[in-house]
Amino acid sequence: MPSILRLYVAILAISINPGFAAAIAFRKTPGDPIPSTALLSAYAPPLSNGTASLPELNKPLRVITVGRGLQNYTCASSNSTDKPVAIGAIATLFNLDSLLSYFAPAEGQAFLNQIPAFMLSLPREAVDKSIIPQAGLHYFDASGTPTFNLSESNNGFLVGNKTGDIRAPSNSVRGAYGAVDWLSLEAKPGSQNLSRVYRTMTAAGSPPTSCEGQQASVISIEYAALYYFVSA
Numbered sequence: 001m002p003s004i005l006r007l008y009v010a011i012l013a014i015s016i017n018p019g020f021a022a023a024i025a026f027r028k029t030p031g032d033p034i035p036s037t038a039l040l041s042a043y044a045p046p047l048s049n050g051t052a053s054l055p056e057l058n059k060p061l062r063v064i065t066v067g068r069g070l071q072n073y074t075c076a077s078s079n080s081t082d083k084p085v086a087i088g089a090i091a092t093l094f095n096l097d098s099l100l101s102y103f104a105p106a107e108g109q110a111f112l113n114q115i116p117a118f119m120l121s122l123p124r125e126a127v128d129k130s131i132i133p134q135a136g137l138h139y140f141d142a143s144g145t146p147t148f149n150l151s152e153s154n155n156g157f158l159v160g161n162k163t164g165d166i167r168a169p170s171n172s173v174r175g176a177y178g179a180v181d182w183l184s185l186e187a188k189p190g191s192q193n194l195s196r197v198y199r200t201m202t203a204a205g206s207p208p209t210s211c212e213g214q215q216a217s218v219i220s221i222e223y224a225a226l227y228y229f230v231s232a
Contacts, residue, residue, distance in 0.1 A: 039097065039100055039101055039108075040060065040061040040062070040063075040064065040097070041060065041061075042105035042108075043061060043064060043100070043105065043108065043109065043112075043228075044057050044061075044228075045057065045198040045200050045226070045228035046113070046200050046201065047198070047200075048166075049166050049167055049168065049169045049182065050169060050170075052166040052167070053166065054164040054166060054182060054183070054184045054198060054200075055163060055164050055184050057198075057228075057230065058196075058230070059195055059196070059230050059231050059232075060230070060231050061228055061229065061230060061231065062155055062156065062193065062194060062229045062230060062231040063095060063097065063135060063150065063153070063155045063229045064095075064096050064097065064100065064112065064226065064227075064228055064229070065093040065094055065095055065096060065135045065136075065226070065227045065229070066093070066094050066096055066115045066116060066119055066224060066225070066226055066227070067091035067092065067093050067094075067138055067199075067223075067224060067225050067226075067227050068091055068092055068094070068119045068120070068124060068127050068128075068223075068224045069089060069090050069091025069092060069124070069138065069222075069223065069224075070089060070090055070091070070220040070221065070222060070223065071086070071089045071180055071205040071206070071207070071220070071221045071223050072086070072087050072088050072089060072090070072218055072219070072220050072221075073085060073086055073087060073207040073218070073219040073220075074087050074218055074219070075211035075214045075219065076211070077211060078211055078212065078213055078214050078215065079210075079211060079212065080210045080211070080212035081210070082210065082211040083207075083209070083210055083211060084207035084208060084210075084211055084214075084219055086207075087140075087144075087218070088139070088140030088144065088146075089139070089140065089146075089205075089223075090137070090138065090139045090140075091137070091138040091139075091223075091225075092124075092127070092128055092134060092137060092138075093134065093135040093136050093137065093138055093148070093150065093227060094119075094127075094132045094133065094134055094135060095132075095133040095134070095135040095153055096112065096115065098133060099111070100112070112201070112226060113201055115201075115224075115226065116173070116201045116202065116203040116224035116225050116226055117173040117203045117224070119203075119224040120173060120175070120203040120204055120222065120223065120224040124222070133153065134152060134153070135150050135152070135153040135155060136148065136149045136150035136151065136152045136153055136155070137149050137152075138227070141159070145159055145160070145161075145188070146159075146160040146162075146185060147159050147160070148160065148194070148197060148227070148229070150194070150229065151192075155193065155194070155229065156192045156193025156194040156229070156232070157190075157191055157192045157193070157194070158185070158187050158191045158192075158194040158196075158197055158229070159187065159188045159189075159190050159191050160185030160186065160187065160188065160197060161185060161186050161187075161188050162183060162184070162185050163184050163185065163186045163196075164182075164183060164184035165181050165182075165184075166181060166182050167181055167182075168180065168181060168182055168202045172201075172202060172203065173203035173204060174204065174206075175203065175204025175205065175206070175221070175222065175223070176204070176208075176221070177204075177206040177207055177208050177209070177221065178204075178206035179202040179203055179204055179205060179206060179223075180199075180202045180204075180205035180206050180223060180225070181199075181202070182198070182199060182200045182201075182202060183198070183199040184196060184197070184198050184199075185197050185199075187232070191232070192232075193231065193232050194229050194230065194231065194232055195230050195231060195232045196229075196230040197227055197228065197229050197230065198226075198227070198228040198230075199225050199226070199227055200225065200226050200228065201225060201226040202223065202224075202225040203223060203224045203225065204221065204222055204223045204224070205221050205222070205223025205225070206221065207219055207221060
């Protein structure tokens with residue numbers, strides 16, 4: 001039977017995409033959920049946009065999450081000659097293992113690939129208050145280093161160094177200005193239990209092409225993405 005978690009996600013989805021909601025809520029799979037360790041061995045992050053690729057997966061996955069939050073940019077002025085400069089991001093990370101446990105891998109991968117667009121279509125406040133298990137937080141520390149704190153879910157802590165960067169595929173959910181790039185980040189000293197993270201299946205998050213007309217010093221753009229965390 002479907003889990004209460006999947007039913008809740010379906011309720012959130014009903015007003016956005018009834019077909020997608022029904023697929024989550026009412027798909028019936030005999031037996032118990034697949035254990036997490038066995039489940040994750042059947043999955044791998046998408047690495048190619050069709051013309052370029054991220055580094056290959058080199059160790060087992062530890063957890064798969066979806067991030068929902070903001071990509072932040074700043075403008076030196078409101079002139080058309082200035083371009084927004086990235087200054088970091090902040091996102092809540094949600095653990096998807098409990099949802100995946102009810103799907104065969106092929107179905108589960110298709111399900112995963114829809115999740116960022118689905119999450120982006122919901123208000124952040126509704127997502128943050130949901131009963132989807134929170135895995136942790138993504139933010140940039142005082143030195144501007146991308147940080148992933150998954151200690152809340154006992155999955156570790158990663159301070160990342162970017163090792164791969166490719167454009168999001170042309171069919172990605174654009175939002176107002178386009179989807180942010182797909183990335184791979186390698187763990188730096190101070191990380192725990194995690195060796196790498198991939199950001200893929202990005203939805204929105206890119207800034208406007210220029211600073212023209214921008215009145216605020218910080219431009220925050222909503223986004224969602226899958227984050228595949230690799231064991232140390």
